[in-house]
Amino acid sequence: MNLTAVSSFLLFMFLVAFISFIKSSRSRKATTTDFFFANRTNGYLVIGSSLFFSNISSNQFIGENESVYINNMSVIGWGATSVFAMLIVSEYFIPIYLKSGIMTTPDFLEKRYDKSTKVLVSVVFLFSYIINLLPAVLYGGAIAFSSMFNVPAFLGISYWESIWLLVFIVGIIGSLYSIIGGFKAITISDTVLSTCMFILALIIPYYGLRYLGDGSIHLGLETLLSSKKTHLNAIGSETDAVPFSTIFTGMLIVNLYYWGMEQYIVQQAIAGKSLKDSQKGIALACLAKLLCPLLINIPGLIAVHMYPSLTNTAEVFPLLVKDVLPAFLVGLTASVLLGAAITTYNAGLNSSSTLFVLNLYKPYLQKKTNGEVSERRLLRAGKLFQICISLFAMLFAPFIIFSQNGFYNYLQKVGSIFTIPIFTIIFIGFITRRVPAIAAKVGMIFFITCYVLSQFIFPVKLHFLHVLAIIFVITALLMIAIGSAAPMKTPYTLKLDNKVDIIPWKNRHYYSFILLILMVLIYVIFSPAVLAK
Template identity: 85%
Template sequence: MNPTVVLSFLLFTFLAALISFVKSSGSRKATTTDFFFANRTNGWLIIGASLFFSNISSNQFIGENESVYINNMSVIGWGVTSVVAMLIVSEYFIPIYMKAGVMTTPDFLEKRYDKSTKLLVSVVFLFSYIINLLPAVLYGGAVAFSSMFNIPSFLGISYWQSIWLLVFIIGIIGGIYSIVGGFKAITISDTVLSICMFMLALIIPYFGLRYLGDGSVEMGFQKILSSKTEHLNAIGSETDAVPFSTLFTGMLIVNLYYWGMEQYIIQQAIAGRSLKDSQKGIALACFAKLLCPLLINIPGLIAVHMYPSLTNTAEVFPTLVKDVLPGFLVGLTASVLLGAAITTYNAGLNSSSTLFVLNLYKPYLEKKKKGDVSERQLLRAGKIFQICISLFAVFFAPFIIFAQHGFYNYLQKVGVLFTIPIFTIIFLGFITKRLPAIAAKVGLVFFIVCYLASQLLMNLKLHFLHVIAIVFVITSVLMLLIGRLYPQPQPYVLQLDNKVDISPWKNRHYISMLLLIIMVIIYLVFSPVMLAG
């Protein structure tokens, strides 16, 4: 193991942690609002960085570069086209949450439907985080580090054993970070690591192209443009990882859910000191997402030419980094990868704990004691819950190695089972006034059963994103039919209970138009019209 890599990794990791804890040490953590929402004091810069880096984990580095290596650039659809969903969320969803003064996504469901719907969705959320999000983040980080530091050879252990070891280390570090530092430490860390990531977004393609071109960046670039150009195509066919047609069906639904209803993402936005700050932060995160192909996908293109026949395609990104970067930059990349794994893991832990404490544990205690519950008792329960789910994630994560059709495909398919049913009932709650709670409960169960049947019992020749769209439409029709037959006696009216200023950002429409133009340009560049032609 290269000593320079190890020393630079330890140095950059220590500095990021030091800055995070110094900056967050003055923040109070005496109440649930302090611990879970940084006391609603975050400005637009921290919100943007937190949204971006909570979204970017080792999963993207590993999974998307693997997909580019196996297929082509069509996988950028997950990130680049998410800008459309993020702008819709900024304009319509966030104002509703902040006007209603909700602390969790299911809080809105209680206001819109009833308490039992809130309880049911909170349980589904927790299953999603505990079974899908947390283990996947740990696994992605372990794969990256095992390859980058060549852990099996260095310690004389098998690849399977190295995954177990690294999952355990990342899980323990992440758990301590979240429990001790709280939400403020997580958001500060995200800001620091986002700066490092943008540096790497320029550094890694530069060194990769220079290595490919035998010392010449221009020659490396020419190699990518002159051979195997099918990998440059972002307009995916029906046999690719992300067919282009899915961008207008299931992809849009998944992105709307993720950016507008996923608790650990929404928690970043509603922790803002004003609606204006939240909307500006989302715009900043949009711009960062448009730059993502430089770091998250270009390395996969370079790897296509460097490694014609990799057996373990999940190692595309860490292998490239290890081969083309100087030692101290490998250390920086490893530090950012660790930060990406830990901050997404922390955000998931924090949000899981938020859902458990505020939506399940607190109502239970209030009903049992018939009175108010102390903040100290709630915080203690939240920290114990984080410890428990951390242990489960650590023991479950290594088994993702047995997933078929690649790690990233596993991540998306399993996530849909929990997420899109929630999107369906919240979305219809937004756009209707008399839809009853029974429709929400039936719709939630109906979607889960139908999607499971489509994946396990039927041999459909459709991409799973198209299946999502079809089941979403059928479920929506069923819910609207129930609403027509058994309408809610009184129409729902949004009651203002805002905790911060809810004046919108005046320049948001101009910035939104600019971001959409950039998105279209990216697709034109990575298409048969230009680079893939």
């Protein structure tokens, strides 16, 4: 373990924490709105940074580079095509949320269907975070840190033991951030870390190509582009991790859910001080997502040439960073990786607590006491809940090492058990006015049952994203059929209850067009027509 790398890592982590807590200490955290939504005072720069960095965790660094190393660039579909979904969310979903004044995604379901649907979906959300999101973030951060600093050799422990140790370190730091600093501290640290990430997006390819070319960037780039060109192809075949056809089926659905309904993501956007700021923030995050391949995928391409055969392919990114970067930059990269894990973990904890306190605990207390519940009691319950689920996540995370077919594939496949059923019933709620609450409940149970059977009990020989799309269509038709047979007596109408200005961003369509052109251009560049020729 290099002393310079460790010193730069500790210094940068201290600076991020210091800036976050100094800035967040100036904001009030006396109410749930203060603690969970930064009192709705975030501008577009903070929203864009928070959206981007809450999405980018060590899972992407580890999982996507592993996929590039094993397969090809087809994995960029998750990030590049998310731009299209994000723009749809910006234009249609966020205005609905802000106009209705909701604080959590299930709040919309209460307005559209009924309270029991809201409770059901809140519970499913919590299962998703506790079983999939939080443990996976801890595991990804632990792998990156263990490999980058060679923790097992330094401490004289096994790799398995190092994962346990680092999972608890990341979990404890993340918990302290969220519990003490609240949502404001999370968004501020996201902004600082996003700046550093863009610096690394240029630095890591530079040093990697220079290393590959024995000191010459030109020779390194020539090697990258002239041999093993199949890895440069983003147009995935049916046997690749992400077949190209899936971006038009299940991947679109997953991205729409993630950016438009995932609580810890939506919470970043609806914490804005206006609809205009939320839409500008989403556009900024879109641009950042299009730049992601520089940092998240190019290192995997370089690693293909540096390491002909690796036993543990999850170590691709941290191993490359350790081998090509100067020691002080290894420390900076480690701090950004750990920061990425911590901030996504923070966001997940904060949103889990938001769902529990506002959608489950507060209604329970109000029913029990027949009156108002003090904000202080709710905040205390929220912090205690964060401690409990954080402990569970830390105990569960190390066992992800036994997952098959790659870490990133595990994340997407398991996460879909919970996420797409939620997307289905919210989407039907958006586009229909008479589909009743019973249809939402039946649809939720039907979707989860069919998906689990098709993926884990009686595996279907079809990519899971295509399966998702098929079950989504069948479930949607089932809900509409129930709505036709037993429609709501009074059709749903959106009632304005906005807490912020809801005037949309005037120039959003021009920027959306540019972003979509850039998205297509990325696919053209990483295709058999250009780089993979």
